[in-house]
Amino acid sequence: MDTITLLQPDDWHAHLRDGEALRRTVPDLAKQFHRAICMPNLVPPVKTVEEAIAYRQRILAHVPNGIDFDPRMVLYFTDHTPAEEVVKIKQSDAVNAIKLYPAGATTNSENGVSDIRKVYPVIEQLEEHQVPLLLHGEVTHSHVDIFDREKRYLDEVLVPLLRQFPQLKIVLEHITTADAANFVLEQGRNVAATITPQHLLFNRNHMLVGGIKPHFYCLPILKRQTHQTTLLEVATSGNPKFFLGTDSAPHAQSKKEQACGCAGCYSAPNAIELYAQAFEQMGKLDKLEGFASHFGADFYGLARNTKTITLVRQSIQVPAQLDYLDNDPIIPLYAGQTLNWSLQ
Ligand SMILES: [Zn+2]
Numbered sequence: 176m177d178t179i180t181l182l183q184p185d186d187w188h189a190h191l192r193d194g195e196a197l198r199r200t201v202p203d204l205a206k207q208f209h210r211a212i213c214m215p216n217l218v219p220p221v222k223t224v225e226e227a228i229a230y231r232q233r234i235l236a237h238v239p240n241g242i243d244f245d246p247r248m249v250l251y252f253t254d255h256t257p258a259e260e261v262v263k264i265k266q267s268d269a270v271n272a273i274k275l276y277p278a279g280a281t282t283n284s285e286n287g288v289s290d291i292r293k294v295y296p297v298i299e300q301l302e303e304h305q306v307p308l309l310l311h312g313e314v315t316h317s318h319v320d321i322f323d324r325e326k327r328y329l330d331e332v333l334v335p336l337l338r339q340f341p342q343l344k345i346v347l348e349h350i351t352t353a354d355a356a357n358f359v360l361e362q363g364r365n366v367a368a369t370i371t372p373q374h375l376l377f378n379r380n381h382m383l384v385g386g387i388k389p390h391f392y393c394l395p396i397l398k399r400q401t402h403q404t405t406l407l408e409v410a411t412s413g414n415p416k417f418f419l420g421t422d423s424a425p426h427a428q429s430k431k432e433q434a435c436g437c438a439g440c441y442s443a444p445n446a447i448e449l450y451a452q453a454f455e456q457m458g459k460l461d462k463l464e465g466f467a468s469h470f471g472a473d474f475y476g477l478a479r480n481t482k483t484i485t486l487v488r489q490s491i492q493v494p495a496q497l498d499y500l501d502n503d504p505i506i507p508l509y510a511g512q513t514l515n516w517s518l519q
Contacts, residue, residue, distance in 0.1 A: 180483050180486075181467060181486070183209045183482045184208055184209075184467035185208050186420060186446065187475075188369045189212065189421055189443065190213075190216070191213050192425060193217050195501070196499065202242075204423070209245055209482065210246070210247050210472075216276065216281075217283065221251050222251050224264060224267050227250060228267075247270075247475075248270040248271065249274045250273045252273050252288055252308075258299075260273075264306050271475055272306060272307040273301065273309065274310075277291075277313065280313050282424065282437060282438060291332055291336065295339065298343065302343040307475065312332075312355065313327075314331060321396055322398060325352050326354040326355075329354060342365055346474070347368040349369055349370070349395060349422045350369070352402045356408075356417075368417055369418060370409075370410045370418075371442070372442050372453060373508055375406055376509075377397055389432055390440065390506050393424065411454055411466070415473060417470070419450060420471070423440070424439025426505070444494075445509065448491070450466070493507055493513075494510065494511075495510050496510065
């Protein structure tokens with residue numbers, strides 16, 4: 176087998192940033208994916224349907240000619256999001272979900288929700304209108320160890336949340352632990368998860384053994400190998416609860432390689448090839464299309480794509496760096512390493 180043809184995939188979790196960054200991020204994503212869920216953690220965050228539509232226009236302005244790219248927008252959930260905004264999301268043809276960052280959890284999350292119980296009236300509306308709630312699933316208390324934050328979130332936040340709102344549609348974003356994978360498996364069809372390429376291909380040893388590698392630093396942080404193994408198993412299992420979400424999160428080289436480096440891996444340029452690499456390691460390339468191209472659209476209630484892409488068995492080297500901001504390049508995930516499959 177030297178080629179794989181897939182229905183065109185979608186990326187259900189991506190950070191495109193804004194302004195000058197869009198020159199890099201939009202073409203990188205749009206050359207593979209038809210749709211992407213565009214995360215709203217800009218400065219200031221995208222909090223209303225109107226702001227989301229304006230951001231979508233700024234993204235579309237950077238789509239290369241001849242490429243059909245459909246940004247799907249998400250609102251940023253704050254302590255002050257009005258319950259009425261949920262109906263506006265439901266009626267909008269550009270916005271598909273709302274993203275909840277616990278305040279302080281990751282890049283630009285200081286406007287996030289301080290206590291989820293405070294926003295239960297909005298969540299009630301999400302459940303009623305079946306608008307997906309996208310969760311960054313980590314507690315943020317300073318006394319909780321960074322490697323335990325996802326597990327604690329399941330116990331302390333998600334279990335009570337689903338008890339209160341059993342029909343709520345939830346995507347647990349970028350899961351990193353066997354605990355989260357098993358939690359999702361135990362829930363009804365209304366609970367799903369995205370998985371990033373870095374959490375399938377790497378574990379914390381890659382980041383910390385033999386010198387610290389800041390380009391593997393992302394949040395939620397890479398975990399131990401046993402968790403990586405479980406993520407590989409569920410991603411390649413053909414279970415529709417798990418689908419593609421790169422969490423591609425660009426930060427310029429100077430923001431990553433410093434005493435206090437930013438969290439995020441830039442996987443967009445070779446995202447589908449990175450996933451192919453992981454699926455091939457498991458001998459499960461036949462399961463890639465469901466994960467990348469079917470299950471996310473089905474969960475969101477959107478039509479599956481109709482065009483296809485083809486991957487060829489031809490090794491390519493990921494560039495050591497790419498142009499990003501003026502005089503400040505970006506180092507992509509897998510920089511300098513060889514991928515077995517390449518996008519035709
Ligand atoms: Zn993210």
